[in-house]
Amino acid sequence: MSLSSALTIESLRAALSLTSILYLVGLWLGYYVLVVAYNVSPFHPLYRFPGPKLAASSYLYEAYYDWWRVGIYGKRIRLMHEKYGPIVRINPDELHCNDPYFTDEIYSSGNRIRDKWQHFLNAGTAGPVPVTEFSTISHELHRARRGALVKFFSRQQVFRLESEVHDFTQRTVQKMLRCAGKEPFNVKEAYACFTADIISQYAFGEPMGFIDQDGWEPNLTTWLKSVFESAYLLRYVTPVRMLAQFAPLFAKYMGENIRAVLKQLNEVIPRYIQAALDNPENGRVFADLMKSDMLPEEEKSMYRLSGEGFNFLAAGTETTAATLTAITYFLLAKPEIYARLMKALDGVDPLNHKWTELEQRPYLWAVIHEALRFTPGVSHRSARIARTENLIYKSKDGRTQWVIPKGTPISMTSVINHNNEELFPNPDEFIPERWIINGKPNYALEKFLLSFSRGTRACLGIHLAYCEIFVMTAAVAFRILPRAQLYQTTIEDIRYDHDVVTPNTIHGPIAARIRIV
């Protein structure tokens, strides 16, 4: 061994000695204590805001409830509001608001700058996801990315492709009917097959084949479940987040579902996009996006577009399927609501109904909005940062006023807003009638619905989601429910208990097992 390599090994040994490791740990602890002290000191810009000091001192408090105890910080935040008022400090850097009248200030529209916050986006950092429209922090870049996509998801565009929604609806219903007299099944899985196939067809020009496969599982949500379940681990455990970047390298050592997701992300979706580009006539979103002059060339890489494709599937499958499942559950559990709905659908053709025609039936509109309130597809809070303006908060009674400093992440939580007793009396009850006023849909109440978020970052797929929900609900009401019964399913399989970004019940994901006779 040469002298120089002997010296290198010697210095490495010295660097890794117990004393030096203890010294480094001590330094880190000292730094951490200083940060905690600063967070609760009067020097911190959020010092005056009420909330538990422990929550303000470090992210450990939030991590304990969201990661360790799994997704229950939302419940904790609700209790904080009861004690501290409408605006509370829930971690060192974030405020939370539970006044629904302030929604459009936080989630504003137009030119008012609203950034997203890295802390939240850390929950989904694998592969190209961070470079997608959904995960874009900066208002300006988000605007450019969304601007290029928005026309593909407009109401007009959904009308143009509505016949495909009908086709997939009828095929799903036919497949459900083939389960008659057989084993009960979880209708959520059937809806997940339907929603994944529709988005794939809509975005890439071809379905993923879940409706045509034998049985309902596995499907995309079977695989995505593990992605949602790892969201908090990625958010709070930095080394895991860093390792996630290299996930494809050690894919073979990972669980089956994560492997399936990686395959979708790295092989299946790029293949769909390539097929779309090779066949521009039928190429839908991606073929057109390549030609779009709204996006600079560097935004059109296969890597980034695969991320967008993946996000469409992830954003629109579980959410829409959960809403349809809640509707099915309540229509079966409450025959009086089902009877009223069937009366409202009088005259509608069971096999050939139009979305616009269905929207004109106030009771159907009400059932759907009550399901979106009761089971919002996304139950975790989502923060916005007003980078350039202080937000002025004034409670309705004028007793509470706050100036929220510009640059502060501030969030709301759909399940908290949707349980507001003033807007939604008896919020634990499923009451479609609350959405009807003078025999018409109560559009004024709709602006308090946070299921699709609001403002510049609201759900891009909202029109597609509504079209799917209206068309499928009517089809199921006519053709499935007269022959279906709930099987080993109670309200506890639907009611929100905690979240893994999407709502979960005490038994896990939302589910409604039905038997068709």
Ligand code: HEM
């Ligand atoms: C009931 C069904 C749905 C619900 C409840 C829902 C809910 C939401 C919510 C709450 C957000 C905002 C998330 C945030 O603040 O970070 C969002 C964003 C988004 N959703 Fe949906 N969604 C649904 C269906 C769909 C469908 C069918 C698609 C189709 C592709 C879709 C695509 C998207 C996209 C691309 C975004 C990101 C928008 C942006 O950042 O500009 N969603 N959705």
